[in-house]
Amino acid sequence: MRRVLLISSIGALILSLYFSVYFAWQSFQYGGPIERKAAKKDYKYHVVFISQEKGSEYWKQVKRGAKDAAAEYDVVVEFKAPLQPNIDEHVDLIEMASASKVDGIITQGLTEEAFTPVINQAVDHGIQVITMDSDVKHSKRYAYIGTDNYRAGFLAGQRMVRELGGKGEVGVVTGSRRANNMIQRVEGFREAIRQHEKMRIVTVKESNISLVQASQKTKEIFNQYPDVDGLFGTSASDVIGMVEESESRGKMNDVVIIGFDQLPQTLKYLKEGKIEATITQEPYQIGYQSVQSMMALLQGKPMERRIYTPVKVLDRENMQAEEEDGP
Amino acid sequence: MIRLRTKLWVFFVCISLLLYGVAYMLYDNSQRSVEEYNRSFNRFLLLNNVSQQTDHVLDALNLYMNEKEPNHLGAFQEKKEKLEAFSKRLKPEIEHQKNALLLSNYSNMLSRFLRESELTLNYVNLGEDVRADYHYAQAVKLSRFILETTQDLIDQELTDYHPFYAGMVQKNQYLKSMGTALFVSILLIAGLFTYWFAGGITRPVEALVKEAREISRGNLAGAEIQVKSKDEISYLADAFNEMRSKLQQFIQELKEKAVLERDLQEQKVKNLQNENLLREMELKSLQNQIHPHFLFNTLNTISKQAYLEGAEKASGLIESISQMLRYNLRRINNPVTLEDEVQHVKNYFSILKARFRDRVRLSIDVEPSCLSQRIPVLTLQPLVENAFIHGVEGIETGAEIGVHVFEEGHRVVVEVIDNGVGMSPETVRQLMQPEEEGERSSLGHSTGIGVHNVLKRLRLFYSTEEVVRIQSEQGKGTRVQLLLPIDREGRDQDHVQTAHC
Numbered sequence: 001m002r003r004v005l006l007i008s009s010i011g012a013l014i015l016s017l018y019f020s021v022y023f024a025w026q027s028f029q030y031g032g033p034i035e036r037k038a039a040k041k042d043y044k045y046h047v048v049f050i051s052q053e054k055g056s057e058y059w060k061q062v063k064r065g066a067k068d069a070a071a072e073y074d075v076v077v078e079f080k081a082p083l084q085p086n087i088d089e090h091v092d093l094i095e096m097a098s099a100s101k102v103d104g105i106i107t108q109g110l111t112e113e114a115f116t117p118v119i120n121q122a123v124d125h126g127i128q129v130i131t132m133d134s135d136v137k138h139s140k141r142y143a144y145i146g147t148d149n150y151r152a153g154f155l156a157g158q159r160m161v162r163e164l165g166g167k168g169e170v171g172v173v174t175g176s177r178r179a180n181n182m183i184q185r186v187e188g189f190r191e192a193i194r195q196h197e198k199m200r201i202v203t204v205k206e207s208n209i210s211l212v213q214a215s216q217k218t219k220e221i222f223n224q225y226p227d228v229d230g231l232f233g234t235s236a237s238d239v240i241g242m243v244e245e246s247e248s249r250g251k252m253n254d255v256v257i258i259g260f261d262q263l264p265q266t267l268k269y270l271k272e273g274k275i276e277a278t279i280t281q282e283p284y285q286i287g288y289q290s291v292q293s294m295m296a297l298l299q300g301k302p303m304e305r306r307i308y309t310p311v312k313v314l315d316r317e318n319m320q321a322e323e324e325d326g327p
Numbered sequence: 328m329i330r331l332r333t334k335l336w337v338f339f340v341c342i343s344l345l346l347y348g349v350a351y352m353l354y355d356n357s358q359r360s361v362e363e364y365n366r367s368f369n370r371f372l373l374l375n376n377v378s379q380q381t382d383h384v385l386d387a388l389n390l391y392m393n394e395k396e397p398n399h400l401g402a403f404q405e406k407k408e409k410l411e412a413f414s415k416r417l418k419p420e421i422e423h424q425k426n427a428l429l430l431s432n433y434s435n436m437l438s439r440f441l442r443e444s445e446l447t448l449n450y451v452n453l454g455e456d457v458r459a460d461y462h463y464a465q466a467v468k469l470s471r472f473i474l475e476t477t478q479d480l481i482d483q484e485l486t487d488y489h490p491f492y493a494g495m496v497q498k499n500q501y502l503k504s505m506g507t508a509l510f511v512s513i514l515l516i517a518g519l520f521t522y523w524f525a526g527g528i529t530r531p532v533e534a535l536v537k538e539a540r541e542i543s544r545g546n547l548a549g550a551e552i553q554v555k556s557k558d559e560i561s562y563l564a565d566a567f568n569e570m571r572s573k574l575q576q577f578i579q580e581l582k583e584k585a586v587l588e589r590d591l592q593e594q595k596v597k598n599l600q601n602e603n604l605l606r607e608m609e610l611k612s613l614q615n616q617i618h619p620h621f622l623f624n625t626l627n628t629i630s631k632q633a634y635l636e637g638a639e640k641a642s643g644l645i646e647s648i649s650q651m652l653r654y655n656l657r658r659i660n661n662p663v664t665l666e667d668e669v670q671h672v673k674n675y676f677s678i679l680k681a682r683f684r685d686r687v688r689l690s691i692d693v694e695p696s697c698l699s700q701r702i703p704v705l706t707l708q709p710l711v712e713n714a715f716i717h718g719v720e721g722i723e724t725g726a727e728i729g730v731h732v733f734e735e736g737h738r739v740v741v742e743v744i745d746n747g748v749g750m751s752p753e754t755v756r757q758l759m760q761p762e763e764e765g766e767r768s769s770l771g772h773s774t775g776i777g778v779h780n781v782l783k784r785l786r787l788f789y790s791t792e793e794v795v796r797i798q799s800e801q802g803k804g805t806r807v808q809l810l811l812p813i814d815r816e817g818r819d820q821d822h823v824q825t826a827h828c
Binding site for chain 2: 006009010012013016017019020023024026027030031032033034035036037038039040041046076078092095096097099100101102
């Protein structure tokens with residue numbers, strides 16, 4: 001009995017000593033100082049890339065393109081965007097970048113009146129500015145890289161005319177009434193429609209590139225113009241709101257819907273025949289080429305001041321063809 | 328020898344070192360954490376100071392713009408310098424890889440802010456209010472940016488701080504567990520040490536107590552106490568073992584001495600017995616010596632008178648009895664020779680012959696070489712008398728008593744033979760047994776000395792039990808043989824004495 005007690009207490013001692021050492025060892029593994037590696041300036045240029053938002057698929061692709069390009073140069077690219085699409089915040093970001101004395105700013109030029117002064121001020125402070133996706137033509141920005149939005153709108157208009165047989169009433173939902181790219185798309189669309197006498201744009205509503213508002217505005221169009229034949233959405237989420245509202249109204253077969261960009265949901269609707277066509281841009285290219293152009297500008301290399309990235313009308317037929325060709 | 332105190336010291340020092348080590352580890356650990364926390368906190372403080380100081384600078388600038396008093400200017404300058412001082416600390420204290428870009432933006436914004444506020448001041452001094460307002464507005468905007476960026480930097484710091492904090496929590500958890508495990512360990516170490524230490528003392532002590540109890544009972548033959556430890560206890564056990572073995576040895580010696588003493592005592596008792604027998608004999612002789620000298624002188628006178636009156640036989644008889652009396656009166660302590668004894672028997676015989684004439688035939692046959700044998704006094708005559716009284720006194724005719732002395736091997740045999748009534752085996756056995764008291768049989772003897780007395784004295788004199796051999800058949804006679812070891816020394820001395828004479 002005594003022997004058992006002795007052996008078991010020696011066992012317990014070994015065990016508890018082992019655990020003491022084990023826990024001491026474990027505790028040493030934790031609670032080290034906060035890891036702070038010394039900063040080393042391993043880049044030559046500092047570029048700020050400002051977009052209206054960064055959560056959407058479209059902007060993720062733009063960012064990926066920009067990053068891939070940045071990886072090829074001696075440059076660090078800071079990506080910034082307002083939490084919600086907001087012109088004032090966007091302008092603030094440009095001003096902050098300007099105040100931060102960065103080497104270059106790549107930004108959307110959404111409105112002339114808000115963006116021109118800050119872009120000009122930045123350029124005056126010796127900062128190179130390039131616009132992408134959306135342009136402010138009359139500012140001192142050096143170059144524009146992105147979609148020819150007017151032409152994109154025009155292509156959508158042409159398609160709408162073809163779908164409706166040159167006759168009908170069309171409602172438009174635009175991401176923003178103030179943003180240049182949206183304005184230009186609407187203008188291009190309008191121009192294509194105007195060439196046909198029996199075609200008419202009954203209204204242009206603003207969704208503020210929000211899905212909820214896109215549904216809301218579509219509802220308003222259906223309420224105000226029950227006989228509307230076609231719908232065009234200029235920003236990526238508009239077309240989704242349009243389909244949702246049309247389905248809930250049972251008007252899916254009565255309206256022709258043309259959208260913008262290629263969100264997965266958009267492609268799904270296209271496949272299902274719920275929408276007729278969508279205008280596709282090349283967001284990756286926009287991102288990639290804007291950084292490339294900025295680097296050329298900073299390094300004083302020759303470059304084009306306007307690069308239009310490809311725009312296409314995607315419908316069921318050529319989508320299938322593309323899928324067969326592979327990605 | 329590792330002493331008990333040393334053991335205790337070593338244990339105490341070990342436990343102390345362990346505890347101090349752990350305490351130091353914990354202290355060091357918490358010190359590090361506090362230091363890290365301080366550094367982190369200082370960073371927050373610095374960022375906060377920068378952002379607040381920016382506001383202070385703006386306020387001072389605004390005040391000066393509105394009131395244009397020199398003391399406001401001084402306040403502005405002072406605050407601006409403070410802000411500059413803060414912003415100089417930014418890079419060394421806050422910058423690291425993750426926030427380098429943001430911090431460089433921040434620093435640039437600060438310098439832009441300072442530049443704009445200076446421009447504002449210049450234009451205020453120049454009185455160009457429009458331009459001053461423009462630059463003031465720029466400064467205000469920049470202060471807003473600075474505030475925002477400060478927030479971003481603090482966010483970054485907090486993000487960095489988060490894993491550190493989580494690590495600290497984890498570390499504390501482990502330290503707590505370690506503390507518990509260590510507590511249990513020390514408890515067990517103390518318990519086991521106490522068990523070992525106390526066992527090292529009590530077990531040998533118990534064994535010592537047990538052995539000591541055995542010794543007090545007189546049992547010294549226990550096994551040696553083995554103590555494995557090399558401390559005072561083992562020393563004690565060794566001393567105990569040694570003490571016991573010495574004691575054992577001592578008692579052994581004591582026992583041997585006791586045996587010797589007992590032998591000595593026995594010797595003394597023997598001597599005393601011998602003396603007692605002699606005294607007894609002396610007493611008996613004295614009893615018989617009623618006026619011995621008177622009797623002796625009278626007998627001599629009667630003998631001479633008888634001779635003068637022509638009664639020669641009577642004279643011879645009286646002469647014999649007188650010689651017998653003389654022999655009996657001699658010192659009885661000293662041994663005599665066999666020759667003396669034989670002469671004494673011859674005297675006794677001549678008296679017997681005068682008394683009983685032809686009723687008894689007496690013969691003596693002695694080897695001359697045996698005559699010088701030493702022998703206690705009054706040995707032979709009592710035997711012959713005994714043969715006469717118990718053997719042949721009742722026989723009317725033809726009774727014979729013979730005395731033969733001869734050498735047989737290494738001893739001298741003195742033989743007394745009679746053809747009387749003989750003795751029963753019972754009587755023979757009684758006579759042979761040395762311890763048996765046979766005083767009664769001495770009654771009727773002329774000297775009062777019985778066979779028992781003779782035999783006892785012979786045994787004492789020659790220090791041997793085997794002194795007599797008795798053969799007897801009832802109705803046919805008895806043969807008593809005294810077996811005397813040859814006393815060569817005595818005999819040689821006698822020869823020498825004889826030679827001298």
